[in-house]
Amino acid sequence: MSNLRETASNFQKKLIGLLCAAFLLIAVVLLVAAGLITADMDKDDAVLSLGETWFDDWYTVTRIDDVTFSIGEPRYWQLNYNYLLLGEERAILFDTGPGVRNIKPVIRSLTQLPVTVISSHPHYDHIGNNHRFEQVAVLDVPSLRSEVKNDLFVSRFSRAFTFRRMSPFPVTEWLQPETTIELGNRTLTAFHIPGHEQGSVALLDAGRNQLFTGDFIYPGWLVAFAPTSNLEKYMASIRYLLTRTTGDETLYGAHAIPEHPSPTLPHSALTDLLNALQAIDDKSLAPVSRFPLRIYPVNEDMEIYLPPF
Numbered sequence: 001m002s003n004l005r006e007t008a009s010n011f012q013k014k015l016i017g018l019l020c021a022a023f024l025l026i027a028v029v030l031l032v033a034a035g036l037i038t039a040d041m042d043k044d045d046a047v048l049s050l051g052e053t054w055f056d057d058w059y060t061v062t063r064i065d066d067v068t069f070s071i072g073e074p075r076y077w078q079l080n081y082n083y084l085l086l087g088e089e090r091a092i093l094f095d096t097g098p099g100v101r102n103i104k105p106v107i108r109s110l111t112q113l114p115v116t117v118i119s120s121h122p123h124y125d126h127i128g129n130n131h132r133f134e135q136v137a138v139l140d141v142p143s144l145r146s147e148v149k150n151d152l153f154v155s156r157f158s159r160a161f162t163f164r165r166m167s168p169f170p171v172t173e174w175l176q177p178e179t180t181i182e183l184g185n186r187t188l189t190a191f192h193i194p195g196h197e198q199g200s201v202a203l204l205d206a207g208r209n210q211l212f213t214g215d216f217i218y219p220g221w222l223v224a225f226a227p228t229s230n231l232e233k234y235m236a237s238i239r240y241l242l243t244r245t246t247g248d249e250t251l252y253g254a255h256a257i258p259e260h261p262s263p264t265l266p267h268s269a270l271t272d273l274l275n276a277l278q279a280i281d282d283k284s285l286a287p288v289s290r291f292p293l294r295i296y297p298v299n300e301d302m303e304i305y306l307p308p309f
């Protein structure tokens, strides 16, 4: 009997050892894969879109019109795009990127106007340079109010899901949803559009038919698997945007992919995304992959990723 017990306990020990080794191996493979995926691209390998030119060896500038610029980071693994919107009296910088480099020299090369930062949402790849600016405006919604501790905005998501240390920043202005922002001969409207993230914001320049959408919609793989993503709210926000836009707008997203290096989409992409989300919701659209994330096609420019269960 005691021999049997010893054999059973030896077997258990070996099994635990094997399981530990297997987990360790999986962890190493995942870490190596994550390192490869998130490594910065060589400058020569970065794919630029029409009209996009290098500012230095990291940032690019695209002149959308005389007072609208996109500032790209095509070497960053998520191909981020930030937007500088100039009025006659002041400017808005919509997103500041992951903060791999200081974005201020690019901004100062384009304008001497006072700049107010607005981030499309508080994820690490959109607020990385916020602390470098004196004016940061944030949408006045409960989820974003709750990120402020001791007068400093500290993104919980960024603290929890990135190894990069994000610098906190003071909020100098709280914007009510649907507020209009006067820049001097240019007016923007800020919309609250939860879905990708509960504090997501879009900016509309109705005079120029420009809608800046952050991570809510862009060409490539859309994220609906983040802890604060919500499918119901995503659909409701698209319906809301459809009532607040004419259909003539171009969408300017915060990311691109090498196969679609321009971060812009036509307005019809909003309807395509709504149709796909509705089909996912009523289970009439099958995923092209189920694990580790469910991936659904949206149209030829986009797919959307959801949690596996």
Ligand SMILES: [Zn+2]
Pocket (backbone or CB within 6 Å): 078, 123, 125, 126, 215, 254, 255
């Ligand atoms: Zn992002």
